[in-house]
Amino acid sequence: MLLQALLLFLAMNLSSSYDIAFNYSSFHGANMSLNGVSEITGSGVLQLTNNSQPLIGHAFYSNLLQFKNSSNGSAFSFSTAFVFAITVPLVFPGSGLAFVISPTTHFEEADSAQYLGLFGLTGNGDPQNQVFAVEFDTLRNIDVGDIDSNHVGIDLNSVRSNVSAHAAYYLTENNKTTIHNLSLTSEDPIQVWIEYDGTEKLLNVTLSPIGIAGRTGQPLISYGVDLSPTLQEFMYVGFSASTGIVASYHSILEWSFAINGRARDLDTSKLPWYPRSKSSSKGLSMVSMIGISLSSIIVAIAAISVILFIVRRGTYEEIVEDWELEYGPHRFSYKEISMATNGFRDEELIGFGGFGKVYKGVMPDSGLQVAVKQVAQESEHRVREFLAEVSSIGKLRHRNLVPLLGWCKQRADLIIVYEYMPHGSLDKYLFNDDKPPLGWKQRHKILKGVASALLYLHEQWEQVVIHRDVKAGNVLLDAEMNARLGDFGLARLYEHGSDSQTTRVVGTFGYLAPEMSRTGKATTESDVFSYGAVLLEVACGRRPIDGQRPPEEIILVDWVWECIKGGKLLDVVDPRLEGCFDIGEITMVLRLGLWCSHPVPTLRPSMKQVYQYLDGDVPFPEISVTKMVVQEKKNDQYSFLETSYRHDPSSSSSADTAILLSGGR
The missing domain is CATH 2.60.120.200 (Jelly Rolls)
Known part of the structure; x- marks a missing residue:
């Protein structure tokens, strides 16, 4: 002891x-x-x-x-x-x-x-x-x-x-x-x-x-x-x-x-050497220590350099304009981009459209795989859209956004460099038979990822960002099949608490909110409408408008609405899922898609609500199949607002069945 x-x-x-x-x-x-x-x-x-x-x-x-x-x-x-x-x-x-x-x-x-x-x-x-x-x-x-x-x-x-x-x-x-x-x-x-x-x-x-x-x-x-x-x-x-x-x-x-x-x-007076990207004058002292004359070699190199400079100036000359100074730290040289894409060879082309061409590339110094977007020179608003994309997504950081790595301007060429997304866009997996069908868990994860990105843009960043072109083709998939929202060429920013000043109607047919045709004003509510179309097409495996279908099925939102009224909601589910899905989840997604597609902007849910429903943090409101009643408790009272769900382009008051919705805010 x-x-x-x-x-x-x-x-x-x-x-x-x-x-x-x-x-x-x-x-x-x-x-x-x-x-x-x-x-x-x-x-x-x-x-x-x-x-x-x-x-x-x-x-x-x-x-x-x-x-x-x-x-x-x-x-x-x-x-x-x-x-x-x-x-x-x-x-x-x-x-x-x-x-x-x-x-x-x-x-x-x-x-x-x-x-x-x-x-x-x-x-x-x-x-x-x-x-x-x-x-x-x-x-x-x-x-x-x-x-x-x-x-x-x-x-x-x-x-x-x-x-x-x-x-x-x-x-x-x-x-x-x-x-x-x-x-x-x-x-x-x-x-x-x-x-x-x-x-x-x-x-x-x-x-x-x-x-x-x-x-x-x-x-x-x-x-x-x-x-x-x-x-x-x-x-x-x-x-x-x-x-x-x-x-x-x-x-x-x-x-x-x-x-x-x-x-x-x-003792910080004698710190060891470490890598720096900035130019250093230390290396120059090495030349002065060499005891032989290099004048003839220097003259020859200088002459050759001048000749090469004159020959190549037309290709790589870059003039910095006043508006570029704000974005200078994020600029790549045209030479780097050209080397990365093998001179913009057709073999590296991975996409094209009205926006321009997109090439796959590998940055020469880092080996980083990139997607290089060459903005179309024919675009009427190309400089404005280029600046919008650089100034918006260039400052954003979110796991469900495509990272913008840099940009380049060389004469008439406007170029944006993104991280490369190896699995391409979501629409290819939904509508192309040569791609393996996505399972329901994958689809639900993708939908939640896009909702998280839009919530960040609308409410969590220092300014409000309206994407204005939310669609399956702009949802890209990374190496782990995570959703990354991209293509910010149409995006607009404004301060929290103020109103959007956009007046030009832009976007993609089938995803445009109905109020856009009247006011031309893009809002967070119009982004929600576009996202509603994505919800429906992911669950149904078809585009929002398909002229090859029977008349009653051409407009996806109308078809889903008719099926839910008739008690046949699961008839619209993508047959490629082969019945392997959570009935409760897919029913919620379809009804949430209808809610987001409401013709009255203020009655759509916010992206915060949408994300909470998809994440399971908040139970989806009880909805009557016959009346589509959505209830929201405010100040210990339930408020209801009756409005038409279906929207006929020729009439804003047509209705077959009423939706009773509380205010989406």
């Missing part, structure tokens, strides 16, 4: 006085465990990811460290300082990096992009993860609640940050403290200090550029939190980073760490 008590006493005292510290000014010979694509470069930099996509890189100190007092389970204090740099060789950065304390160095279920290589869609937020991270995120993802595309966040078991702040640093001069924005993708080195006080239960995160003593200044984030429930007794410490549809170099240049002590200050 005496021996056991002595051992317990020693263990308690050892654990309470536990401390460890290490410092790496170069990672050559460092005690690090690397996995994914992380590596130690020749200059001694810990490079987590490289210029490829999508990738994950992890790098952890190889030994397990004790982070909690074994006697009382409270988390120890710890401190770390490191310098990182993010290099963005393409137009958009590929997610970000994170400082991590984790029970493991392997993340088998992890995804790249917004999950930073730490979690996946199903595991994100699970309290059993027991992962603490500080993220430095360079891409705003609405799915995980990111505040912007340049922020720092504190993450506990999830990349949905508990607290976050726009990247910045505080500077105190003459007794006055000012805050200065800091770009995580500037490619310049950034110093970070992360310090947790286990007694005060306080976590401080401080950033600053190199050469500024930010550690002693005001922290960017000061967060009161007890890490004891999150941390295990023994854990690993290190870094994680990921890329998404585009890539970034994530480099750690120096690192120090300490438990129950202060991490050593870093």
Whole structure:
């Protein structure tokens, strides 16, 4: 008994006085465990990811460290300082990096992009993860609640940050403290200090550029939190980073760490070399060290260059106009695009129409597969539509939107570059016999994805975005058959709380809301109408208007309406489903499609309601088959508004049977 008590006493005292510290000014010979694509470069930099996509890189100190007092389970204090740099060789950065304390160095279920290589869609937020991270995120993802595309966040078991702040640093001069924005993708080195006080239960995160003593200044984030429930007794410490549809170099240049002590200050005067996309003058010094004259060679090269420039100027000359300056950072050169598409060869053509031609391409530097849209020169409104597409989708970030990677203007050529969608458009799978039929689960997932994208456009982005051409042909399918809404050439933006000012009727016949022919005014309600047509065609496997069908079936919405009145709703279901579907779900989708197609715009549901119904968060309102009564409880009372459902183009008041609908808002 005496021996056991002595051992317990020693263990308690050892654990309470536990401390460890290490410092790496170069990672050559460092005690690090690397996995994914992380590596130690020749200059001694810990490079987590490289210029490829999508990738994950992890790098952890190889030994397990004790982070909690074994006697009382409270988390120890710890401190770390490191310098990182993010290099963005393409137009958009590929997610970000994170400082991590984790029970493991392997993340088998992890995804790249917004999950930073730490979690996946199903595991994100699970309290059993027991992962603490500080993220430095360079891409705003609405799915995980990111505040912007340049922020720092504190993450506990999830990349949905508990607290976050726009990247910045505080500077105190003459007794006055000012805050200065800091770009995580500037490619310049950034110093970070992360310090947790286990007694005060306080976590401080401080950033600053190199050469500024930010550690002693005001922290960017000061967060009161007890890490004891999150941390295990023994854990690993290190870094994680990921890329998404585009890539970034994530480099750690120096690192120090300490438990129950202060991490050593870093010497930033001699940082190692790391990849940069910006031009550097350092390479010029190499020429000056060569002891032979190169004048004749230089003259010859110069002469050849002038000749080549004159010959090729007509092909690659690019004139920057005033309106382009706003979008300059996202511009590709015409030469890059031409090389990617093999000179716009017909063999690379994957689509064409009134909008122009679309080519498949591979970017020469990154190997990224892209879809290159060459806007038709015959289009009357081509410049306006080009600008609309660049200025709208170019700033949007959502898992169900086709990512716009960049653009190019060369003389009369207007070009937009997207991420390539390997499975093409949804309409090919619905209406072409040479494509395998989609199962109901796939169709339901696609419908929910498009609804999520429209909800983001209408309500969740900083402005209201009206797509104006929602249809199955503009729903593209990625490698995992996820829906991606694309083609924003007709899109219009306006501020929340104001009205759309569009007056030109645009869109596709069969998807146009009836009020468009009277007012020409596109609204979120007109997008909902178009989406209603998509709901019906996905469930029925046919286009909204089909002149080859019997007269009573030519207009899809009318046919569905007649079948629901006659109690034969399932007669309209796509026969290629072969009866393999959830009757409740497909019935709800058909009735929701009718509701979205209501001739009165204000009586259509919002995209938020639509998404909630498809997601199952909110039960679909009870509907009488004979009266199509939709009830919505407001202020403990049910409100009803009687209106015609069917709409005859020659009359706005014709009706066979009334729909009783509450206000769709």
